[in-house]
């Protein structure tokens with residue numbers, strides 16, 4: 001067995017909740033160009049409450065993996081089960097319903113800048129309300145109350161009426177997280193959520209993502225370049241290299257040898 005595969009399959013895994021909100025990725029392959037796989041054969045099972053850091057060099061397929069999971073792009077083959085439902089087979093309204101259950105947090109926040117913080121959070125409910133209500137931005141009272149609760153959770157109650165473009169990067173990312181949780185997702189995906197933020201704010205955002213996983217009993221997957229931060233906050237680290245998973249285990253088991261395997265070379269290691 002290849003050393004990389006061996007280490008991926010024998011590492012310890014964290015004990016996470018065995019609730020009904022889960023992610024299973026089976027034999028996932030993605031080729032943008034025929035015969036040139038960016039993801040070769042990815043297998044992952046992530047239970048609720050588990051925060052997983054996905055690390056690996058640029059171009060190794062981390063974003064492609066998240067984009068396959070939320071069906072922004074079509075996998076070439078394999079299965080992706082969200083809470084037991086294979087989302088790769090879904091089309092039309094079934095796919096839209098499934099995508100509501102997948103929350104997404106972006107590096108550049110993806111807020112609507114001219115809308116208020118409250119309106120941005122409520123955007124997380126757009127997939128649940130009728131088109132005319134969405135057009136008029138008339139949200140049910142229970143959604144508004146929940147949005148206030150989430151703004152409280154992310155520490156932005158006093159900014160509810162502020163425009164998104166008046167906020168700092170860290171505050172914007174908090175709004176992005178509140179918006180994603182507003183969807184009542186079964187899983188949450190975060191693609192480089194801290195790479196535009198200072199170190200202190202990055203720590204706060206990772207703490208918040210951990211809290212979201214634990215309070216909502218959902219798996220949270222975070223693509224992250226900052227290995228130290230990923231190790232510190234994740235229950236599990238998945239190391240990718242050239243489209244394969246080469247490490248999968250608890251942060252304490254991730255050694256310099258694994259990091260060399262993931263990133264190549266060793267001069268960069270302190």
Ligand SMILES: Nc1ncnc2c1ncn2[C@@H]1O[C@H](COP(=O)(O)OP(=O)(O)OP(=O)(O)O)[C@@H](O)[C@H]1O
Pocket residue numbers: 032033038056057058059060061062063064065
């Ligand atoms: N839409 C696309 N069409 C063709 N190739 C693509 C497309 N998106 C990504 N790729 C290629 O797939 C490979 C993996 O890219 P991806 O963005 O998933 O890597 P990554 O690990 O997330 O990198 P980074 O850490 O820099 O964001 C790269 O070679 C990239 O050029």
